Amino acid sequence: MPTTALAILNRPSLAAPAHREGAPDFELVDVDAPQVRVLDLGVTRGDGVFETISVGDGHPQALAAHIRRFAKSAAALDMPEPDPVVWEAAVRAAADALDPAHETYVKTVMTRGLEGDGRPTGWAYASHAPDHMRARTEGIRVVRLDRGYRHDVAQTSPWLLAGSKTLSYAVNRAVLREAARRDADDVVFVSSDGYLLEGSTSSLLLRFGDRLVTPGLDLGILPGTTQGDLFAFAETQGLSTEYALLGADELLEADAAWLVSSVRHAAPIRSVDGIARPVDSDFSAAVNSYLISRTE
Template sequence: MSHATLFLVTRPVSVEGVLDDAQRAAPDFLPADPAEPQLSVLDLGVSRGDGCFESISVVRGHAQALESHLERFAASARRLDLPEPDLDVWRAAVHAVIQAHVPVPELFVKMMLTRGIEGANAPTGWVYAETAPDFREARTTGIRVVTLDRGYRHDVNRTSPWLLQGAKTLSYAVNRAAIREAHRRGANDVIFVSSDGIVLEGPTSNLILLDGGRVRTPQTDLGILAGTTQASAFEFFESRGLRTEYATISADELERADAAWLVSSVRQAAPINAIDDRELLVDGPLTEGLNEYLLARQE
């Protein structure tokens, strides 16, 4: 049975930002009932997807890579020209929602920040915790993926920064549409490829390839989200004596990969057992070691 716990962050941004005196005097966060309405239908996070978020894996009560998630949360807010989040408040709210949740082996916490109601000058923030899905099959048997054209050139982050590539925004309609397309093609997930043939990322994950003793991931200046789990995975591979690198990877290089994974904060490392119509080897022992390492992270 899934459980959910919600805290409303009543002081989500720095007091040097847009908060008035009443907002500055409010408690940092308050518990709320996730089964009851809490958000205005006029909130720009609802009507425009105007906001940012982070998903944090919690294993045996420990929030993994919390500081990295907080830093990325603030970076996304800056990309969206949102007021600066008060990270001390968000950090405390994450710890509070974990402590308030029913103890389970794995759960996840989401931090959400929106621009609030247009013209109200009051951003909206909340955190909630929920029991994580059972990803054991994805972590062992693996997943089938398809490649889909992202519709942008690989240099879009440099040529068109207003498209917000590399920010973790609430505008996830395209990502969800891509997952539905994967399901229509009999696959579980997606690898996005740029319109000029460069490998990017998954809708909710980073790609890691093993090729001839090298472990590679697409470089983050391609307008993809820098992955906290991907960074931890590189630490694991380096401890196994493998060379890691960030690289520009062409779509045809997927054909030469010895093994591949999609990695993300909650699912952890899902080995890829097929890319489009090509079957791919799942390295069971290496994947098991990788997931054990990721689940045991203390930062």
């Protein structure tokens, strides 16, 4: 069995015509063969949305939450609503087509398609996951970078699509190159008026005593599916959870901090702007064990 798989959707949305009438909802195709037209708006303009779903021992994790966020991002771009039934089936089929592995992932992508055509393009790509064990155990170094927006950008300028998971990821990649230039592994975005936001592709969690805190979802940041599951887990461990408006310096004041995401899971922050920070190894191990073992 392969280490990668690809499902192409025939009708990504019930609100748009199928690409081939009478054909199956999706089909598994050759990963190495050409599949996307060069004039697809996802290619030429980054006009589309995506999700990345962790798969543990063959079980897609937080799949329903990912599909809901996928639809929310599509709505923000005025794209047709993804058909949740077909997308979920495509995700499971792509994941099942892989050679069995402890950790894999599926990336769903829906673009606006060809300009004027009215039919979105959609696919689900599955692969074995990279080895993130070192980041989970030893931790990562982060730098704080100004995102260039106020913390209330989602209310003042909704057309900037803050909080939507779009294909326009050039900035998210550029900040990682800047982090490397500063001898760091990742970034924590800070609003132009001084509030903590999120990582380049992750949610931020801080622990103060027995309280686990993340920046509020009204700050133009992506609502984290992994963060949501971690809040539920933390409450079973006797921790309280909270969404809050956090100043930039609170990252240095926290007892511990993590960047959490679907595939890397929970990476403890071991330094901020070159300043060493404590790593809660026991809680990190418990969190990652929980995340990897989820069955849904």
